[in-house]
Amino acid sequence: MTITIHAQIPRTLQSSCDIMALAAHPDDTEFGAAGTVIRWADEGQSVVYAIATNGDKGTSDPGLTPAKLAEIRKAEQARAAQLIGAREVVYMGYPDQGLEDTPELRKDIVRLLRLYRPRVLVTSDPYRRYLWHRDHRIIGQVAMDAVFPYARDHLAYPDLLDQGLTPHKVAEIYFWGTEDFNFQSDITTTFDRKIEALQCHESQMKEFKHSDPVAWLRERCREMAAGTDFALAEGFHRVRLPL
Numbered sequence: 538m539t540i541t542i543h544a545q546i547p548r549t550l551q552s553s554c555d556i557m558a559l560a561a562h563p564d565d566t567e568f569g570a571a572g573t574v575i576r577w578a579d580e581g582q583s584v585v586y587a588i589a590t591n592g593d594k595g596t597s598d599p600g601l602t603p604a605k606l607a608e609i610r611k612a613e614q615a616r617a618a619q620l621i622g623a624r625e626v627v628y629m630g631y632p633d634q635g636l637e638d639t640p641e642l643r644k645d646i647v648r649l650l651r652l653y654r655p656r657v658l659v660t661s662d663p664y665r666r667y668l669w670h671r672d673h674r675i676i677g678q679v680a681m682d683a684v685f686p687y688a689r690d691h692l693a694y695p696d697l698l699d700q701g702l703t704p705h706k707v708a709e710i711y712f713w714g715t716e717d718f719n720f721q722s723d724i725t726t727t728f729d730r731k732i733e734a735l736q737c738h739e740s741q742m743k744e745f746k747h748s749d750p751v752a753w754l755r756e757r758c759r760e761m762a763a764g765t766d767f768a769l770a771e772g773f774h775r776v777r778l779p780l
């Protein structure tokens with residue numbers, strides 16, 4: 538299946554998807570949720586990636602310009618999303634390290650939800666303490682607000698209604714990167730493909746100079762499987778919305 542890449546949020550209603558993975562940066566979904574998203578895609582659920590920024594600050598290489606890095610990261614993300622089985626990738630056009638809780642970002646997420654009408658939204662947990670990228674906190678918080686109540690309420694954005702973007706209720710949100718997981722997803726059989734997808738992000742993986750990210754992730758996924766009979770799991774804080 539050829540993947541469709543949108544350089545910006547489409548302006549007209551798209552065919553609906555089952556799963557939307559909403560990330561601050563390219564590679565976030567692979568780190569946080571790829572094992573689970575691969576399983577869902579394998580089951581035949583349609584997956585759309587939405588990425589708020591182009592990740593053009595994510596390097597320690599002084600020889601790399603932001604424009605060049607953005608181009609590299611878009612190509613890496615396209616390969617990773619294709620490997621995972623996503624149908625489309627949508628870029629939202631916000632600056633890396635520049636996400637804020639603004640009416641504009643909230644409305645853009647509502648627009649995405651009403652365009653693609655996902656049953657499930659997967660995104661960053663906004664409540665991880667201390668060491669957590671500010672963009673990850675902001676995207677998770679604004680996504681929660683966009684789902685409930687803004688995407689749901691027909692009076693929220695009359696101009697979106699005029700564009701045919703009618704209210705939409707997301708059934709479930711899965712927050713990755715959480716310290717407080719209430720849902721363990723078995724990724725024993727998809728872990729290797731999660732790693733393969735992560736390794737598409739070469740510009741990011743080479744930033745791990747003194748640690749082995751694959752060994753670290755395997756250990757984390759083993760810890761997140763504690764108390765289950767899975768070998769490896771991704772832990773999420775799952776919120777089910779009233780329908």
Ligand SMILES: [Zn+2]
Pocket residue numbers: 561562565670673
């Ligand atoms: Zn990130």
